[in-house]
Amino acid sequence: MNLPETMRAWVLGDPDEIRLTTKPVPPPGRAEVLVRIDAVAICATDLEILHYGSPARIEGGLPFNKNFTFGHEYMGTVAALGAGVDEYRVGERVTVEIHAGCGQCKRCRQGMYTSCLNYGRPEKGHRANGFTTDGGFAEFAVNNINTLVRVPDAMSDAEATLVVTAGTSMYGLTELGGLVAGESVVVTGPGPIGLLAAGVAKALGASPVILTGTRDNRLAIGTKLGADHVINSKTTDAVAEVLRLTGGIGADYVVECAGTPAALDEAVHMVNRGGKICLAAFPHGRVDMDVAHLVRNNVSLFGIRGEGRCATHRAMALMASKRFDATLIHTHSFPFDELETGLRYARDRVDDAIKVVVTRT
Ligand SMILES: [Zn+2]
Numbered sequence: 001m002n003l004p005e006t007m008r009a010w011v012l013g014d015p016d017e018i019r020l021t022t023k024p025v026p027p028p029g030r031a032e033v034l035v036r037i038d039a040v041a042i043c044a045t046d047l048e049i050l051h052y053g054s055p056a057r058i059e060g061g062l063p064f065n066k067n068f069t070f071g072h073e074y075m076g077t078v079a080a081l082g083a084g085v086d087e088y089r090v091g092e093r094v095t096v097e098i099h100a101g102c103g104q105c106k107r108c109r110q111g112m113y114t115s116c117l118n119y120g121r122p123e124k125g126h127r128a129n130g131f132t133t134d135g136g137f138a139e140f141a142v143n144n145i146n147t148l149v150r151v152p153d154a155m156s157d158a159e160a161t162l163v164v165t166a167g168t169s170m171y172g173l174t175e176l177g178g179l180v181a182g183e184s185v186v187v188t189g190p191g192p193i194g195l196l197a198a199g200v201a202k203a204l205g206a207s208p209v210i211l212t213g214t215r216d217n218r219l220a221i222g223t224k225l226g227a228d229h230v231i232n233s234k235t236t237d238a239v240a241e242v243l244r245l246t247g248g249i250g251a252d253y254v255v256e257c258a259g260t261p262a263a264l265d266e267a268v269h270m271v272n273r274g275g276k277i278c279l280a281a282f283p284h285g286r287v288d289m290d291v292a293h294l295v296r297n298n299v300s301l302f303g304i305r306g307e308g309r310c311a312t313h314r315a316m317a318l319m320a321s322k323r324f325d326a327t328l329i330h331t332h333s334f335p336f337d338e339l340e341t342g343l344r345y346a347r348d349r350v351d352d353a354i355k356v357v358v359t360r361t
């Protein structure tokens with residue numbers, strides 16, 4: 001591939017401000033490739049970063065006015081290989097997971113590279129593109145080969161950007177034990193991670209899969225993705241309905257993707273004795289919940305960060321074999337130059353936007 005020396009890249013200015021600028025095309029190092037970015041999905045976390053800065057962290061602080069490029073849910077084409085790379089060829093289509101751990105700390109060695117103990121220390125080899133290192137709202141990005149997943153020819157660029165979101169859902173189910181066939185799963189919150197969690201849980205054989213939320217249009221998409229039952233918690237007592245659907249005992253697993261204090265406390269009462277709750281969304285403040293109920297009922301609580309334990313590869317396997325149709329959550333596309341419009345659609349949910357994808361051309 002003929003590579004330019006410079007590229008266009010969006011960078012954060014002050015909070016809620018982005019600028020289109022020019023940067024050098026970054027050179028891939030050992031075990032890295034240069035990816036020409038063909039499509040990027042906008043994530044709720046991008047909107048967090050744009051407004052609050054956190055959870056992105058650059059040079060030990062907030063990422064504003066540091067020439068930092070955000071965006072982390074991207075796919076593209078391998079454009080150049082770093083030293084020693086023979087696992088990929090120039091021209092192959094790939095999608096990415098976010099975190100390249102340092103590979104040497106205890107957590108990385110355990111497969112928990114999203115919780116790398118050298119988080120945010122690029123000098124140790126750690127990268128979290130779009131969080132601690134430059135991300136995907138640019139023409140090119142450098143990725144460690146351990147963050148790449150091949151994209152089958154039949155999969156569109158837009159669908160490939162959704163693999164890391166499904167990977168996050170998959171990681172949540174992995175941390176809960178992974179083998180969910182025949183077991184009941186409640187997913188709370190029909191955002192992108194929750195909707196794809198319903199699809200992944202169903203593909204893994206969970207039964208029944210129950211999805212709760214407050215927007216009927218999103219719940220209807222959940223049904224298409226594989227939810228056996230959907231509950232609108234605005235009009236129905238979601239806890240009572242989950243108990244009814246599970247023979248009065250509650251679900252084996254709850255994947256909490258809403259992040260609201262009410263949803264968190266409801267999750268505690270939706271799970272059965274000895275059951276497990278995965279926290280996949282983060283609330284802004286402290287949360288009041290019935291901890292005594294968790295203790296008395298032997299309930300385990302798991303926080304997950306991102307998409308560890310190669311979950312993105314497993315999510316791709318399910319998506320490549322069309323076990324669920326992730327494209328149902330892709331609602332809008334905008335060209336690279338119109339990122340600001342795309343961000344506005346995602347933030348304000350204009351026209352019922354769920355996943356907004358920004359494309360190279
Ligand atoms: Zn994301």
Ligand SMILES: [Zn+2]
Pocket residue numbers: 101102103104105106107108109113115116117118
């Ligand atoms: Zn590490």
